[in-house]
Amino acid sequence: MKIIIFDDDPTGSQTVYGCPLLLNWDEQTLEAAFTKSSPLIFILANTRSLSSALAVKKTREICSSIKKFFLRQGYSKDDYFYISRGDSTLRGHGVLEPAILAEELGPFHATFHIPAFLEGGRTTVNGIHYLNGIPVHNTDFGRDNIFGFSTSDLAKWIEEKSFGKIQAENILHVEIKQLDMASKNKDCFNSLLSFFSKLENNVSVVVDAELPHHLETLARAIKVVSKEKRFLFRTAASFIKSLSELPPNPKDIADLVSLKSKNNQFAYKPGLIMVGSYMKLATDQLEILLNDNSCEGLEIPVGKLADIFALEDYQEKILELEEILLSKIDDILDIKKVPVLYTTREEMKFSSSSKRMNFGLELAEFMAILVGKIKNKFGYIISKGGITTQLLLQKGLNFNQVDLKGQILPGLSIVTSNSDLYHLPVVTFPGNLGNEKTLLESFRLMESNS
CATH class of the missing domain: 3.40.50.10840 (Putative sugar-binding, N-terminal domain)
Incomplete structure (x- = not known):
């Protein structure tokens, strides 16, 4: 059944x-x-x-x-x-x-x-x-x-x-x-x-x-x-x-990590990490990750985005902010580091929970579309936060469905698309999962055979 x-x-x-x-x-x-x-x-x-x-x-x-x-x-x-x-x-x-x-x-x-x-x-x-x-x-x-x-x-x-x-x-x-x-x-x-x-x-x-x-x-x-x-x-x-009652997954962690996309020289492409979850645990995990010298953080200014979204005609300002962030991502890739795209850590206050939720969706969609514009540069993405991940898959990568391959750590799944256009595995990382070192651990796993 x-x-x-x-x-x-x-x-x-x-x-x-x-x-x-x-x-x-x-x-x-x-x-x-x-x-x-x-x-x-x-x-x-x-x-x-x-x-x-x-x-x-x-x-x-x-x-x-x-x-x-x-x-x-x-x-x-x-x-x-x-x-x-x-x-x-x-x-x-x-x-x-x-x-x-x-x-x-x-x-x-x-x-x-x-x-x-x-x-x-x-x-x-x-x-x-x-x-x-x-x-x-x-x-x-x-x-x-x-x-x-x-x-x-x-x-x-x-x-x-x-x-x-x-x-x-x-x-x-x-x-x-x-x-x-x-x-x-x-x-x-x-x-x-x-x-x-x-x-x-x-x-x-x-x-x-x-x-x-x-x-x-x-x-x-x-x-x-x-x-x-x-x-x-x-x-x-x-x-x-x-x-x-599924039997044990025949694919081990090494098999899952090797799903990463390669470039024309058959070398693994760099990764990208997105952190949208605002939970304290996510913030603690982000702080420890950014202490790793192979990562470079890039903050999405949430307050500035909120001001832009409040404008009657905000598309031009959004494109300007996108250009700034895309340029900074390229700068990080040029110095051979992994970009960590994260939202301002302080949670904004709103007059109602519905306004808070609407802004959360707008913010996640902004991140998703931004990443979607440069998706071919990356060999994998770690996406922290449920809404962030949903919008990435749906709006950024334009997937109708993804295939679940397994877990690289307990509770941390990796999914791929069956699209013929491009291959990009995504690690779906719940906002509430793990301890303060789990995000760093997942990153090191995904880089383990690079």
Whole structure:
């Protein structure tokens, strides 16, 4: 049974490989994706970058395209698993998006909330969600200016994000103890099956997970019961790996690094690093990266860009700024260093979250189009931040879909296009991933055979 994943940014495929990531959902693109042998199809909806109203509109548009495609092909929507993939630190439209999917693709007997991302230190224990042992609402992610929240208790979080429509007392809970026992004992596994088979009326279910076998046991039970029940999922990346049951990737890290593009002399072209994420972790990673002598930073002046975008006719000023930055990138390449294109680190203040989101999209599109103008100069790109990466792939490189090759580090994917025009692998680096040295580590890996 194929698994269709609605990904709210382009990094949710960070635990799997060998599948298409769609940036477009027209019939031709969908048909090509559904004929691939992979059990996984990711649709890069990028809804985390949108307001609630626009996220609803985008989700309904994608569902409409899929349903029309199913009708023309004679497929049944009941023959697929559907996952709303969201942030493992609980940012995004984590309750709204599965609710819209339920309206469009339902009815479902239950919606499972499984935000554990074990590869990144995100676990759920006793219904409480943690980041490296810290309740996630006590981290920078819980204090996010757009998607912040007040609790790490997932049942209460669902109540908060549904504005009371889903009451915490009505939310069910699959505990670690249940999953541990079900993984070791047939009777306990059957008890878990019985519990799932009684779910009705799209009830919300919170799932604990601390170790891989918890999610593997859950996935095994889901597959048995799915013969008689339809379930929807809001999950981070780890459950996707468990549900898909992919074997280990035959490509190792050296294989993935060697995907880099070469010049006419068969030497690897230089890389480019983009850092759009404004999270403190991204800033810490950038600071350590820029201490490496083989890199040279180039700041995109966010305040100046905001002033330009506020003008009635700003195209001429944008082109002037582009010319300045492109010239500086050439200067960096001339001294045989890797350009690190990054946005001003201080987050700007806006009068509303919708204005903040709109500017974030304008900024990411500016970076994407800038890089797109010189894409043939580079052998690879490391793109830090979900919105930055989505716009790079879509607007800068003009891809309709990319192919996921695997991970160079846990949670760090590398994708390529099947375009005949040019070959340029992109490392998709989530804003919230790793420690302060992970960006430097990924750069050194990509340069390891240059």
